[in-house]
Amino acid sequence: MSSSPVLAEVARLAGVSAATASRVLSGRGPASADSRAAVLRAAADLGYVPHPVASRLARGTGTRLLFAVRDRRTDILSDPFVTRAATAMAAATDPDGLGVCLRRLPLDAAAELDRIAADRSVAAVVLAGHDGDLLDHLPTGLRGRFAAIGAGGLDVDSTAGIGALLRHLHTTGRRRIALIGGPPWLAAARAPLHTYTGLMREAGLPIRVVPGDFTTARGRTAARTVLRRWPDTDAIATVSDATALGVLQTLAETGVRVPHDVAVTGFDDVPFAACAVPALSTATHPVELIAAAAAQAALGAAPRDRLFPSRPVLRATA
Amino acid sequence: MSSSPVLAEVARLAGVSAATASRVLSGRGPASADSRAAVLRAAADLGYVPHPVASRLARGTGTRLLFAVRDRRTDILSDPFVTRAATAMAAATDPDGLGVCLRRLPLDAAAELDRIAADRSVAAVVLAGHDGDLLDHLPTGLRGRFAAIGAGGLDVDSTAGIGALLRHLHTTGRRRIALIGGPPWLAAARAPLHTYTGLMREAGLPIRVVPGDFTTARGRTAARTVLRRWPDTDAIATVSDATALGVLQTLAETGVRVPHDVAVTGFDDVPFAACAVPALSTATHPVELIAAAAAQAALGAAPRDRLFPSRPVLRATA
DNA sequence: CTGTTAGCGCGTTCAT
């Protein structure tokens, strides 16, 4: 069996030069209707598929999309959001002949970002977990081949999602609502916090905030903190399902009834949120879509949307 | 600032030809101690890093690792096992300049596998969800750059894991143990089934098997089936945490007390298993390790282990 | 609009 046909064979069959065939097939550069048709036919006849590696070497672009996740936790790469997003990117870039690689970045990621910018195998970078400063000081080498997930980049409309949940809590009679937020170094954590304080002020309700880090363990301890500092709390909102599940554990252990005594809301709608007991009320958003869009944006496609909807899902905890 | 140094510059600085420099740096081919030292020094001085894309084009090997998941479900790519494994591979192959791409394969995957074998951008393939037949009829083009996860490849020692859980059920007095197994078309589903029937026979206990598919939804319906067909069942073992969580839901709705009336065991130890109510007893195994090992094996490294431990984690449901 | 000529950066014969 003959090996895969190469561009030169297509060109010969079409009766044109390799350059013309390349121009037609890659869609960049002029070509007459005649040669276009001839090349396309020849390519189809031969079952030609361009060699992504050769193409990208010639073009000087890399062959992989780097998903960089900045976080303090060293186990962040097993976070459900990260695994879902990385997987979605790997599926989304497959048709382009690209692959995805994954790397954790420490909080001071500047040096590592420089190294990434110099890595010629990296076609583009998607960054999650940034703070504002990092986005302002991106290596110039990353211009045009970079996208961020979170505040300032492609983001979940957390204002809408968290806002809807908080309003629901208020509507159903909750008046002492605590928030377990995100880590302070994370840009994407500011919007939910802002939404919360805004709504509480507007409603004349007390502000009760404890920082979190998207883990279940922290959810457990944060819930303890809330109960200790504000024993009359009647609702705990969080910015992460994992955190909310930790909260549920603590409340169960403490004998606090959910939602009777305290209502709880999560954020993300992880696959198992519906399996929690009581089933977790949360907000759902298209993580896979966002990840795929971020990948496309980093690779140069004009992003269709920058803000993705977050819709409340009311189950049993609120 | 000058762009990344290339091989030719290293060679010039070392006073040798590019060919020699290549031989030294890639480690294949002869080289005198003198030139070796000179080349290594020059490379270090210049901070030389080989261009993975150029290297792989010249060598004819691809630039990405394809993780192919064969399954009937079209949403299999959001299965927790898949997302965890894909993510682990993307992190593991990062240092090699490779990326990971992900693709679902239908049950009759032969044609697609041929296409994959012909894709010159694919360095190697990791396959999950195979049946025995598929492994026997692999495209020859995949020889030496292929690894399978599951029976016949790198696998979880499910015999040990499931066996330990079943023995625990027996030890704690359960005598009418049902199993919700895996789908029939999956090679990796046979071992647990075999373990189950063997142990039940040995103990003189009845065989009660319902097929599953690793989803929570199926866990719910399968549990109903079990309760209807064998109302005196006092334990339900599963081969997937997602399924076990579905079982827990059905039992809760039906008013069956866990573990008092019916014990339940899962398999995989997903992050959420500990948060279930009651907390799920299951078996844990190093998914990330397995995935990374499979990636290395596919890329040609001799795998250190083929069977990975599965250790029971007894929480509240059994 | 098209073909020719040079690369992209590295691996690998083949002489020497």
Add this chain to the structure above:
DNA sequence: ATGAACGCGCTAACAG
């Protein structure tokens, strides 16, 4: 053991 030359497959710059 070493270097010159060529090849991997495609794209970009340049004439025409």
